[in-house]
Amino acid sequence: MSILDTKPVSVSKSSSYPALAPSSSQRVSTYIYQRPWLIMILLLGLPLFWMIVIYLGSLATLLLNSFYYLDSFTGLIVRQFTLRTYANLMTRANLDIVLRTAGMASAVTLSTAMLAFPLAYYMARYASKRIKGFLYLAVLLPLWSSYLVRVYAWKLILAKEGILSWFILQTHLDWLLNALLSAPGIGGPSLSVSAIGIYIVFVYVWLPYMILPIEAALERVPKSLLEASGDLGARPGQTFRRIVLPLAFPGVVAGSIFTFSLTLGDFIVPSALGNSSFFIGQAVLSHQGTSGNLPLAAAFTVVPMAIMVLYLIGAKKLGAFDAL
Amino acid sequence: MHYKGSGNGASPLGLKAAAAAVLFFLHGPVWIILLYAFTTDEATFSFPPPGLTIKWFGIASQRNDFWEALALSLRVAATATTTAMALGTLAAAAVYRSRFFGREAISFLLILPLALPGIVTGIALRSAISLANIPFSLWTIVVGHATFCVVVVYNNVLARFRRMGSSQIEASMDLGANVFQTFRHIVLPHLATALLAGGMLAFALSFDEVIVTTFTSGQQSTLPIWIFTQLTRPRDRPVTNVVALYVIGITFIPILLAHRLTMEREETA
Secondary structure: OOHHHOOOHHHHHHOOOHHHOOOHHHHHHHHHHOOHHHHHHHHHHHHHHHHHHHHHHHHHHHHHHHOOEEOOOOOOEEOOOOOHHHHHHOOHHHHHHHHHHHHHHHHHHHHHHHHHHHHHHHHHHOOOHHHHHHHHHHHHHHHHOOHHHHHHHHHHHHOOOOHHHHHHHHOOOHHHHHHHHHOOOOOOOOHHHOHHHHHHHHHHHHHHHHHHHHHHHHHOOOHHHHHHHHHOOOOHHHHHHHHHHHHHHHHHHHHHHHHHHHHHOOOHHHHHHOOOOOOHHHHHHHHHOOOOOHHHHHHHHHHHHHHHHHHHHHHHHOOHHHHO | OHHHHOOOOOOOHHHHHHHHHHHHHHHHHHHHHHHHOOEOOOOOOOOOOOOEOOHHHHHHHOOHHHHHHHHHHHHHHHHHHHHHHHHHHHHHHHHHHOOOOOHHHHHHHHHHHHHOOHHHHHHHHHHHHHHHOOOOOHHHHHHHHHHHHHHHHHHHHHHHHHHHOOHHHHHHHHOOOOHHHHHHHHHHHHHHHHHHHHHHHHHHHHHHOOHHHHHHOOOOOOHHHHHHHHHHOOOOHHHHHHHHHHHHHHHHHHHHHHHHHHHHHHHHO
């Protein structure tokens, strides 16, 4: 509650003091001050205009575009309501792309959650204030910065002649690498051109987004609860499974919003490390760019959008927004 | 994975090792770039490097396409950040001031561009640009960036507003200051570091963005787009290594500053 919410008694009084003859800015101030709705319009007008007209408006044109279609003879977009673009979307090849992307997003989300947990747990429960500050920064830096550069770093690491191959050769594990690379579906000529490579890099770049919400959720687990569980005879493993994990779950869900959404909409990693098996992002990019089929690109984008809206509604129910 | 063996109460040694391993996984790869910026190998990514040299830094600094991309990225980031700072602060002030209908909806609306896949924002703006026949320019890029940067400033400023309380504003008004004076002398100094921290993060976010930019830039090339082209069709590997190193530097500095700003504030508060 701020003073601005209450009736403006003090200002009208103060303007009656002779020492404070109302200047024009004073009058404007008083005029605004006495009309809370005017303040709200002044404050909210611009941000709301931006987000609703520009952002939501663009989203609306995206939806609109998905109901147009590309005339394959003339190569022009026909601006007329039709469902045929969505019918085009339902081909076998396109569904494969959607499933491949959703599968990758799920695998990446699960793996980041498992990798994030130990660091988040250590930060929340054991780290001293100093160390915690340091770790916090260590997680924030890669979250905010140089996403592309970090993808590029893995291109160097995974290259056939790169550091990982060198390491594998030194440790005589090349038989394992070759077995992995020759596996159908996930393999490829080298790690830098394979589904395994894409998976590793996705896990790497989205990991910080998972660590922070899990840490925030764990931070809120009261120590007394863990002690009570121990006092009542639970073994550490039991306490972990039945107290810590359920309480950390909203954090995992919050983190998964980012890892899932970011993977669904990314075309950088699959283009940098993938082959001709497209992901949703690449399909959108190529339909929009080279083939000029904006309607199909738009229809393709509706898929991750729909998935994410459902996901967000579910996450809200699970209380994930408190852990953001 | 590792954490199972080391439940709470037990010795956290296993946990410590796992946490350290994750930390190494998070930061090790970036150091590789530092090494490769000095390699003499210009055709492959061979490890260990056959030799070390500093000549690529000179060669990179003579590349016009690099300088142009860098200049465009800096201009976009500066403009988008300024816009986001204004919009984010206004929205935060409104949400802090009163409990109106749809307060939650505003937070939700602001976070949407970050929560939805980047490609959605990108193609949405692209279809609006195409529908309205707007020519591509600096501004088409800026609009996209500002849209997802607003929430960063908003979150920082709103958190500061909540910590500030209302007694100082009340005191200022009681002593006869008007709305503008109170904003100028009480509210703004309080918000300054939060605003700056939010702005720094927004700058880093914008400077680094590539997915939305791909759809809103037309033929223009920002630095991330320049790197992306090199990623898919590597032509100048040594120059790319050097540029990658520059990008790390340019984005790390504002983030470290933002972190410092928010930390200092928490200690004094």
